[in-house]
Amino acid sequence: MLKTIDKGALRACLGHGPAWAMGCMSGTSLDGVDAALVETDGDVITRFGPTTFHPYSDAERNILRRALGKWQYAPEVPAAADIVETVHRAAITELMQNDPAPVLLGFHGQTFAHDPQGQGTHQAGDGQALAQSVGLPVVWDFRSADVKLGGEGAPLAPFFHHACARFIKADAPLVFLNLGGVGNVTWVDPSRRAPDAAGACLAFDTGPANAPMDDLMQKRRGKSHDEGGRLALSGATKTEVVDLFLGHRYFHRMPPKSLDRNDFPDLSAMVEDLSDADALRTLTACAAAAVARGMEHCPTPPARVLVTGGGRRNAALMAELRARLPMPVEDIDTTGLDGDMLEAQAFAYLAVRVARGLTTSAPTTTGVAAAVGGGIVSIPTED
Ligand SMILES: Nc1ncnc2c1ncn2[C@@H]1O[C@H](COP(=O)(O)OP(=O)(O)OP(=O)(O)O)[C@@H](O)[C@H]1O
Numbered sequence: 001m002l003k004t005i006d007k008g009a010l011r012a013c014l015g016h017g018p019a020w021a022m023g024c025m026s027g028t029s030l031d032g033v034d035a036a037l038v039e040t041d042g043d044v045i046t047r048f049g050p051t052t053f054h055p056y057s058d059a060e061r062n063i064l065r066r067a068l069g070k071w072q073y074a075p076e077v078p079a080a081a082d083i084v085e086t087v088h089r090a091a092i093t094e095l096m097q098n099d100p101a102p103v104l105l106g107f108h109g110q111t112f113a114h115d116p117q118g119q120g121t122h123q124a125g126d127g128q129a130l131a132q133s134v135g136l137p138v139v140w141d142f143r144s145a146d147v148k149l150g151g152e153g154a155p156l157a158p159f160f161h162h163a164c165a166r167f168i169k170a171d172a173p174l175v176f177l178n179l180g181g182v183g184n185v186t187w188v189d190p191s192r193r194a195p196d197a198a199g200a201c202l203a204f205d206t207g208p209a210n211a212p213m214d215d216l217m218q219k220r221r222g223k224s225h226d227e228g229g230r231l232a233l234s235g236a237t238k239t240e241v242v243d244l245f246l247g248h249r250y251f252h253r254m255p256p257k258s259l260d261r262n263d264f265p266d267l268s269a270m271v272e273d274l275s276d277a278d279a280l281r282t283l284t285a286c287a288a289a290a291v292a293r294g295m296e297h298c299p300t301p302p303a304r305v306l307v308t309g310g311g312r313r314n315a316a317l318m319a320e321l322r323a324r325l326p327m328p329v330e331d332i333d334t335t336g337l338d339g340d341m342l343e344a345q346a347f348a349y350l351a352v353r354v355a356r357g358l359t360t361s362a363p364t365t366t367g368v369a370a371a372v373g374g375g376i377v378s379i380p381t382e383d
């Protein structure tokens with residue numbers, strides 16, 4: 001028997017000081033599962049703990065790809081959700097063998113479909129079953145409550161970015177730029193103490209980032225990505241494609257706003273006639289141009305842009321960004337944060353916020369009507 005407990009009871013279990021939580025994330029690039037430990041009271045990050053990454057095999061990734069864009073009852077989903085849960089269990093079990101021991105797990109699951117103004121948002125993976133199998137309370141389904149209140153349900157990392165800005169003692173507004181399958185930014189004013197205070201954060205998805213490049217590499221070369229951006233670096237940008245891309249209605253919407261992985265289905269056709277290198281370089285320029293366009297929404301110019309996510313390892317993408325942005329664009333690892341693990345850490349941090357009855361999104365991060373705490377909390381039971 002599994003049961004869902006109320007958040008008040010879990011708060012009592014957690015006590016009042018900082019606690020170690022584990023967070024898990026399977027992102028839109030479908031590369032695998034990140035898991036990481038964070039010690040926090042849901043406000044301040046006190047320490048970062050061990051991390052791990054469990055990749056999906058090629059066969060698993062193919063099954064996951066077939067479930068992209070699918071809703072809960074589609075026939076492609078059960079097998080894909082099973083893979084998501086199995087690989088998460090392996091990552092979680094590995095980290096649970098180390099010290100420190102987490103008291104709580106934040107489980108994002110795998111987004112298969114995201115249509116906040118229409119059918120909702122779908123993250124596969126059953127948090128109740130996971131709680132039972134790993135023997136830890138699990139916070140999951142982070143996005144639905146925000147969507148139900150009229151929000152985008154994404155991005156949710158911004159409150160964690162705000163805490164990271166305080167952790168690295170930033171003293172001026174700065175931007176966190178995540179370059180995963182999709183790109184997203186959080187502008188943070190660290191002088192505002194609470195992340196849900198007016199003027200503390202502005203967040204939104206910038207546009208497609210690595211996903212179109214990965215899809216092209218998969219289709220034309222049978223590879224998961226363009227290592228280091230090397231092939232893109234040898235190509236040339238077709239600027240007409242970038243101009244056409246920037247004409248998409250998404251770029252005329254005011255933030256907050258969010259995207260599904262495959263929301264730009266025409267982009268691959270726009271580079272179809274180009275050589276592999278030129279097509280990749282052009283998709284790289286599109287991703288960077290989308291970020292530059294998004295940066296125009298920042299309330300004040302940020303002192304620096306800290307780049308997180310796998311795209312920071314793509315030299316062509318970093319060069320395109322630096323050519324388009326006037327402020328320093330830095331790999332976030334130079335601050336001591338871990339750019340491969342930020343999203344997993346975010347869901348550890350958010351899990352503690354949920355357990356403590358704190359908010360996880362606000363009108364300036366998702367467009368939700370009022371700041372809201374999302375997430376379902378499930379605990380394992382004896383029987
Ligand atoms: N060494 C590398 N060279 C080039 N690109 C890389 C490298 N390492 C990772 N990437 C790119 O980063 C992607 C993975 O990034 P990341 O793990 O941040 O994405 P994600 O978390 O799955 O996506 P999202 O943030 O949209 O949910 C890969 O699919 C690849 O395109």
Ligand SMILES: CC(=O)N[C@H]1[C@@H]2OC[C@@H](O2)[C@@H](O)[C@@H]1O[C@H](C)C(=O)O
Nearest residue numbers: 028111114154155156157182184343
């Ligand atoms: C619906 C969904 O899963 N969105 C992801 C996706 O991947 C990047 C970007 O689009 C971001 O909005 C979000 O993930 C991060 C973890 C977030 O919620 O902050």
